[in-house]
Amino acid sequence: MTSVTPLRRPEGAEPPALHARAMDNLAFIRDTMEAAGSFTAVSGWGMVAVGCIAIVAAVGALLEPDVSRSLLIWLTAAATAPFVSLWAIVRKARAAKMPLVTGPARKFVLSFSPPMFVGALLTIFLYRAGLSTAIPGMWLLLYGTAVVAGGAFSVRVVPIMGFCFMVIGTIALFSPPSWSDVLMGAGFGGLHIGFGIPIARRHGG
Amino acid sequence: MAKHGVVREDRHTSNDLRAVRGKGESKSPARSDALDRLIHERLRLGIVSALAVNDSLSFSDLKKLMKTTDGNLSVHARKLEEADYIACTKSFEGRMPRTEYRLTATGRRALERYLDHMEALIRATRER
Numbered sequence: 001m002t003s004v005t006p007l008r009r010p011e012g013a014e015p016p017a018l019h020a021r022a023m024d025n026l027a028f029i030r031d032t033m034e035a036a037g038s039f040t041a042v043s044g045w046g047m048v049a050v051g052c053i054a055i056v057a058a059v060g061a062l063l064e065p066d067v068s069r070s071l072l073i074w075l076t077a078a079a080t081a082p083f084v085s086l087w088a089i090v091r092k093a094r095a096a097k098m099p100l101v102t103g104p105a106r107k108f109v110l111s112f113s114p115p116m117f118v119g120a121l122l123t124i125f126l127y128r129a130g131l132s133t134a135i136p137g138m139w140l141l142l143y144g145t146a147v148v149a150g151g152a153f154s155v156r157v158v159p160i161m162g163f164c165f166m167v168i169g170t171i172a173l174f175s176p177p178s179w180s181d182v183l184m185g186a187g188f189g190g191l192h193i194g195f196g197i198p199i200a201r202r203h204g205g
Numbered sequence: 206m207a208k209h210g211v212v213r214e215d216r217h218t219s220n221d222l223r224a225v226r227g228k229g230e231s232k233s234p235a236r237s238d239a240l241d242r243l244i245h246e247r248l249r250l251g252i253v254s255a256l257a258v259n260d261s262l263s264f265s266d267l268k269k270l271m272k273t274t275d276g277n278l279s280v281h282a283r284k285l286e287e288a289d290y291i292a293c294t295k296s297f298e299g300r301m302p303r304t305e306y307r308l309t310a311t312g313r314r315a316l317e318r319y320l321d322h323m324e325a326l327i328r329a330t331r332e333r
Contacts, residue, residue, distance in 0.1 A: 019330035022323040028247065029254045036255035036270055
């Protein structure tokens with residue numbers, strides 16, 4: 001026999017608790033904000049600032065004949081960039097009165113971090129193995145991978161930028177080592193600035 | 206059917222809110238006395254919440270986000286517009302009409318008040 005669901009609430013049955021409904025409403029607001037506001041995790045102006053750092057690093061590295069020293073210049077830029085980026089993200093979140101750690105932001109960080117960690121390990125490995133010339137291509141490829149993975153939870157332009165990094169990384173991997181600094185400048189400098197400006201203009205900073 | 210359910214719940218919540226008022230709410234200033242029914246409705250609450258984290262959203266963006274129909278969205282958006290909670294701008298993108306919504310200062314304050322209400326409700330229950 002089929003079961004019958006009564007239309008009316010049975011006598012004595014408790015309505016959902018008031019605080020439970022309030023919590024449900026708050027969860028709904030938070031979920032809607034997260035679904036509508038994934039862009040807030042990325043700061044366009046932060047990307048422009050990181051791009052400028054990369055351009056300075058590219059010029060410095062181009063002028064430096066020693067490979068290890070030019071690598072050090074890039075490492076300094078790579079160490080500075082996350083702080084600049086984080087500062088810009090915090091500023092943007094505050095300006096938009098948004099919580100810093102939203103669902104999409106958390107997912108972005110979780111997807112972005114593993115390729116970056118692998119990149120750091122491979123940098124040490126390749127440097128020790130005397131394969132420093134492969135490092136720029138690997139950096140661009142893994143950064144692109146991180147951006148594509150993290151960008152899946154952000155606006156469409158972010159994963160597109162990731163793919164562009166991967167393209168430049170592929171070129172860097174198979175081109176003469178003398179091109180490395182130019183390609184790194186084009187990637188970390190040009191792409192960050194080129195994509196950062198439209199993100200800043202269209203997505204609130 | 207769902208609409209009736211929402212209406213019933215609205216009344217219920219509003220009555221319950223009246224019952225707990227004065228306990229948790231006294232801690233937060235500048236709050237209206239009644240629950241804002243205008244944004245208590247789910248779709249309208251969704252519209253206001255989505256606009257709170259965006260400078261503006263188009264009609265189609267909101268439709269996709271709220272997973273609703275054109276008719277339903279326009280009805281609820283108009284109610285919010287009439288209350289001056291959201292502002293609507295109509296323009297053309299080429300030959301295509303484009304309707305853009307943004308949250309007004311009144312709408313943002315209403316959402317903040319509503320959030321305060323919900324938080325006060327939870328706080329009051331915990332303090333019991």
